[in-house]
Amino acid sequence: MSDRADGDFVQSLARGLSVIRSFDAEHAELALSDVARRAGITRAAARRFLLTLEALGYVRVEDRAFSLTPRVLELGFSYLSSLSLTEIVQPHLEALSREVDESVSAAVLDGADIVYIARVPTRRIMSVRITIGTRFPAYATSMGRVLLAGMPDVAADAALAASDLIPFTGRTLTDAGALRAEIDRVREQGWSVVDGELESGLRSIAAPLHARDGGVVAALNVSTSATRDSVEHLLDAYLGPLLRTAAAIDAELRLV
Numbered sequence: 001m002s003d004r005a006d007g008d009f010v011q012s013l014a015r016g017l018s019v020i021r022s023f024d025a026e027h028a029e030l031a032l033s034d035v036a037r038r039a040g041i042t043r044a045a046a047r048r049f050l051l052t053l054e055a056l057g058y059v060r061v062e063d064r065a066f067s068l069t070p071r072v073l074e075l076g077f078s079y080l081s082s083l084s085l086t087e088i089v090q091p092h093l094e095a096l097s098r099e100v101d102e103s104v105s106a107a108v109l110d111g112a113d114i115v116y117i118a119r120v121p122t123r124r125i126m127s128v129r130i131t132i133g134t135r136f137p138a139y140a141t142s143m144g145r146v147l148l149a150g151m152p153d154v155a156a157d158a159a160l161a162a163s164d165l166i167p168f169t170g171r172t173l174t175d176a177g178a179l180r181a182e183i184d185r186v187r188e189q190g191w192s193v194v195d196g197e198l199e200s201g202l203r204s205i206a207a208p209l210h211a212r213d214g215g216v217v218a219a220l221n222v223s224t225s226a227t228r229d230s231v232e233h234l235l236d237a238y239l240g241p242l243l244r245t246a247a248a249i250d251a252e253l254r255l256v
Helices: 011-021 034-041 045-054 070-082 086-099 142-151 154-161 176-189 231-253
Strands: 058-060 067-068 102-112 114-118 134-136 192-195 202-210 216-227
Touching: 011 045, 011 058, 011 216, 045 058, 045 134, 086 102, 086 114, 086 231, 102 142, 114 142, 134 192, 142 154, 142 176, 142 192, 142 202, 142 216, 154 176, 192 231, 216 231
Parallel strands: none
Antiparallel strands: 058 067, 102 114, 102 216, 114 134, 192 202, 202 216
């Protein structure tokens, strides 16, 4: 949580949002003490925020276990509905998934993370369930690397500097210099492959999506299991359909 203390920063709002963010796919239900710990606030403050959110319909409580309600989707819907991006991308994802028979996704960059905005899963290939709004560190993902490659060097360097470069697996690239070199390579070739860096056995290939002005606004990927596909097969079988799909989406985005 930010420590800003200027007159324009509403600390109570920031704390309330931290309470909402304390819930995720692996922590769908939390006790009061867990919310306080994950949000970095006192139990008393956590209780006040949770009861307020309950009164507003964003949180429910049962047997002293708190959980979010579907109403929290309203908080993100205004952002998603203001974009034509998700609406444009989704049918293309469905067609691509049918063509390659693999899970496909689209994501945008938020700070140092990618955030999923659309997805067509074919099978579970990660231990963590991926849904709309799921976040992963950009540096360790194929979509994150094409999004970072679409930024000016200064902005990409700032995103890497803000990242906690932890090794998710033995293959995770965590050296800042090596990551910058990889991002340069991705920028030059126009796509990225990540092999087992976010989770062992997970392979993915991603390409950027461009707005009318040519700027990278999102990324598209195909994900598969290392037990089914080699990196060579990833390139031979999926890169062509991925790039064709990205080009088709770009053509529509130029009309928006």
